[in-house]
Amino acid sequence: MPHTATAQLLCASDDTALRLEELQFEVGRGPGIACAADGQPVVVGDCRQVDPRWPVFSTVVGEQLPQVRALRAFPVVRGCEVLGCVLLYRTCLWPARPGEVEQGRLAARAVARLLEDMDSALRAEDPSRLWDPRRMIDAHWGSTHRAAGMLAEHLGLPVSDALLLIRARALSTNTPLPRLADTIARDPAGWDEG
Structure with missing residues (x-):
């Protein structure tokens, strides 16, 4: 979706x-x-x-x-x-x-x-399945939403606003969201330095 x-x-x-x-x-x-x-x-x-x-x-x-x-x-x-x-x-x-x-x-x-x-x-947790998207979903979307939550808490903002800030930073620095999310997850306070 x-x-x-x-x-x-x-x-x-x-x-x-x-x-x-x-x-x-x-x-x-x-x-x-x-x-x-x-x-x-x-x-x-x-x-x-x-x-x-x-x-x-x-x-x-x-x-x-x-x-x-x-x-x-x-x-x-x-x-x-x-x-x-x-x-x-x-x-x-x-x-x-x-x-x-x-x-x-x-x-x-x-x-x-x-x-x-x-x-x-x-x-059914069929072990023969050939495709499991969970890892990709988490790496590209789940990690971004977790980082938005961490940043929201750090900055005292709604999560939706924190996500907008992350998106803006990603676009302005040409940094893919997953990479930026990993940085924020390691140190939300480091956001202020970026």
Whole structure:
């Protein structure tokens, strides 16, 4: 559910995909978040153009991931419930083609079925399961929320404000949130020195 405060990354195919997700989480905006929020596919044909829907996200992607040229986000749906989204990127222009959105929806439905199967395996604690997202979820999202809680306590702020401060620091210093969260977790008072 990338459009909520409890966003979690379940899988990233490579470092670029991981950084795209981290940037959406840092900025709080982007195609995956929009897709999950309204359950509609999102098409970004050329990332070198600032998208008016998410100007900060577009700018940061252009600066940090210049190899990313196009994005697609498809909702992962179970019944009428949007569970999240699948975000795809390409390193070349990706003009919209007839039928592409429907193909993306079908692929995202297959992902939803796979997630249900994995969830069943995790619930049964099946030792043969091939994929367990808990480590990635904690490393990239859980640690950030814990750091926000620690910083909130240190600064006497609401956790939501502390998370905004962490996001702002991550963007202004070009530091991925997980790395910044680890620093804060080791020494919340060190925040004042940064």
